[in-house]
Amino acid sequence: xxxxxxxxxxxxxxxxxxxxxxxxxxxxxxxxxxxxxxxxxxxxxxxxxxxxxxxxxxxxxxxxxxxxxxxxxxxxxxxxxxxxxxxxxxxxxxxxxxxxxxxxxxxxxxxxxxxxxxxxxxxxxxxxxxxxxxxxxxxxxxxxxxxxxxxxxxxxxxxxxxxxxxxxxxx
Amino acid sequence: xxxxxxxxxxxxxxxxxxxxxxxxxxxxxxxxxxxxxxxxxxxxxxxxxxxxxxxxxxxxxxxxxxxxxxxxxxxxxxxxxxxxxxxxxxxxxxxxxxxxxxxxxxxxxxxxxxxxxxxxxxxxxxxxxxxxxxxxxxxxxxxxxxxxxxxxxxxxxxxxxxxxxxxxxxxxxxxxxxxxxxxxxxxxxxxxxxxxxxxxxxxxxxxxxxxxxxxxxxxxxxxxxxxxxxxxxxxxxxxxxxxxxxxxxxxxxxxxxxxxxxxxxxxxxxxxxxxxxxxxxxxxxxxxxxxxxxxxxxxxxxxxxxxxxxxxxxxxxxxxxxxxxxxxxxxxxxxxxxxxxxxxxxxxxxxxxxxxxxxxxxxxxxxxxxxxxxxxxxxxxxxxxx
Numbered sequence: 001x002x003x004x005x006x007x008x009x010x011x012x013x014x015x016x017x018x019x020x021x022x023x024x025x026x027x028x029x030x031x032x033x034x035x036x037x038x039x040x041x042x043x044x045x046x047x048x049x050x051x052x053x054x055x056x057x058x059x060x061x062x063x064x065x066x067x068x069x070x071x072x073x074x075x076x077x078x079x080x081x082x083x084x085x086x087x088x089x090x091x092x093x094x095x096x097x098x099x100x101x102x103x104x105x106x107x108x109x110x111x112x113x114x115x116x117x118x119x120x121x122x123x124x125x126x127x128x129x130x131x132x133x134x135x136x137x138x139x140x141x142x143x144x145x146x147x148x149x150x151x152x153x154x155x156x157x158x159x160x161x162x163x164x165x166x167x168x169x170x171x
Numbered sequence: 172x173x174x175x176x177x178x179x180x181x182x183x184x185x186x187x188x189x190x191x192x193x194x195x196x197x198x199x200x201x202x203x204x205x206x207x208x209x210x211x212x213x214x215x216x217x218x219x220x221x222x223x224x225x226x227x228x229x230x231x232x233x234x235x236x237x238x239x240x241x242x243x244x245x246x247x248x249x250x251x252x253x254x255x256x257x258x259x260x261x262x263x264x265x266x267x268x269x270x271x272x273x274x275x276x277x278x279x280x281x282x283x284x285x286x287x288x289x290x291x292x293x294x295x296x297x298x299x300x301x302x303x304x305x306x307x308x309x310x311x312x313x314x315x316x317x318x319x320x321x322x323x324x325x326x327x328x329x330x331x332x333x334x335x336x337x338x339x340x341x342x343x344x345x346x347x348x349x350x351x352x353x354x355x356x357x358x359x360x361x362x363x364x365x366x367x368x369x370x371x372x373x374x375x376x377x378x379x380x381x382x383x384x385x386x387x388x389x390x391x392x393x394x395x396x397x398x399x400x401x402x403x404x405x406x407x408x409x410x411x412x413x414x415x416x417x418x419x420x421x422x423x424x425x426x427x428x429x430x431x432x433x434x435x436x437x438x439x440x441x442x443x444x445x446x447x448x449x450x451x452x453x454x455x456x457x458x459x460x461x462x463x464x465x466x467x468x469x470x471x472x473x474x475x476x477x478x479x480x481x482x483x484x485x486x487x488x489x490x491x492x493x494x495x496x497x498x499x500x501x502x503x504x505x506x507x508x509x510x511x512x513x514x515x516x517x518x519x520x521x522x523x524x525x526x527x528x529x530x531x532x533x534x535x536x537x538x539x540x541x542x543x544x545x546x547x548x549x550x551x552x553x554x555x556x557x
Contacts, residue, residue: 040556041556050475054474054475058473085435085437086437093427093430093431093434093435094431094435096427096431097431
């Protein structure tokens with residue numbers, strides 16, 4: 001019983017979402033879905049585990065905040081104390097805007113960088129899937145570990161306009 | 172179609188008793204401590220009046236951007252605007268008591284005070300009353316028109332009402348921007364007539380908007396628990412939670428902005444406001460307000476799962492509603508009494524107005540179907556999905 005990786009190509013977000021839900025109900029192993037825009041409800045249909053990216057974001061934000069505050073305090077209290085407008089050296093309100101901006105910067109840029117590194121999406125990565133239209137107007141659903149004929153029939157039944165085999169499996 | 176009131180007779184009588192006790196406390200207070208009684212009344216009335224008008228802002232924003240998801244519970248903010256006429260009546264009471272409340276309203280004050288003399292062209296009682304009348308009639312007219320269209324759609328199901336409301340909402344947002352700015356300057360900022368802050372109306376809006384979002388979320392979740400809005404699901408809660416979280420941060424941003432600019436420039440006539448509000452116990456109230464409006468709700472709602480959980484959402488919203496009261500307390504009361512001390516009049520008057528608000532809300536909510544059944548966007552709201 002041969003099992004390979006197949007890609008179902010769909011014309012609309014509704015069709016691919018319906019197919020993904022049906023596949024999930026049947027207990028098929030959905031590897032991934034590729035859509036030109038985020039499809040609402042797809043994360044549930046794929047039963048993706050909650051992302052840990054939000055925690056990374058929190059940790060990055062907290063380190064940005066710590067860095068910004070400690071650096072500013074270090075400069076204005078120890079390294080180069082300056083009298084600005086008669087304010088005390090530890091003028092906390094003046095440090096808040098910079099602390100806020102650095103927090104947002106580190107959290108924002110850091111989260112995107114984390115995503116790119118951990119999902120292996122850095123520039124130069126070879127595109128594993130070459131179905132035309134995946135970034136344009138086609139919606140792809142990748143399923144494996146299902147007997148070939150059954151999978152092909154399943155895709156057709158759910159309105160796939162094309163079914164492709166991924167040689168050597170995805171990845 | 173009229174449904175039964177949501178309040179059981181017991182709750183209704185509690186509200187009525189609160190309203191009557193509040194009125195009694197206010198009347199006794201007018202004899203014993205008129206300034207404090209009026210300040211307490213100003214606080215409570217502003218709290219609910221701004222809640223009512225920003226409820227209309229919420230509706231207008233959703234109409235303008237064509238948002239489908241909140242249509243299911245749109246009747247909640249619609250019913251919240253029912254306090255507008257009562258609030259207008261409250262402003263009339265404050266006009267009658269303005270001599271005890273607003274220092275600039277004294278003729279003698281403007282004669283001997285150079286700053287007040289220079290401001291007298293704007294800060295005088297007749298002009299103040301005309302502005303208040305214009306502001307309140309505009310708010311009531313827009314609320315009436317927008318809600319009337321929404322209810323007519325229940326009958327004939329015509330899409331024309333949606334289009335009409337879109338145009339009305341656009342006009343209202345412009346009108347609101349001007350009128351709300353004037354209202355916050357006239358009613359609250361002028362309590363300190365020597366002081367001014369160009370951030371003040373923004374800050375006021377930040378507070379009012381996070382408050383209205385929290386109240387809408389709170390009422391909707393509570394009504395859902397009582398069996399209404401069967402299709403209300405975790406995605407609605409998630410979106411409401413995001414709204415409350417985001418605008419809590421927005422409020423804190425404005426709260427701090429106003430302070431930072433004044434602290435930095437360090438000009439005596441501007442800092443006087445904060446000098447008073449960071450001494451004699453007021454600092455503690457400020458910190459409590461910051462915690463209730465921003466720190467606690469943000470910490471509670473930061474996770475996706477907690478935004479979707481109705482208990483956490485309720486806790487965060489209650490915190491914001493209390494925080495809004497503290498926020499207004501810090502704006503109003505230091506101008507009236509030097510030290511931060513709860514007066515026996517403060518709570519009864521506030522609770523009395525709360526009773527009035529709940530009764531008016533309940534009556535307005537019961538006077539129309541709970542869900543705008545024929546709204547073209549309703550389908551989207553029923554299947555709301557992340």
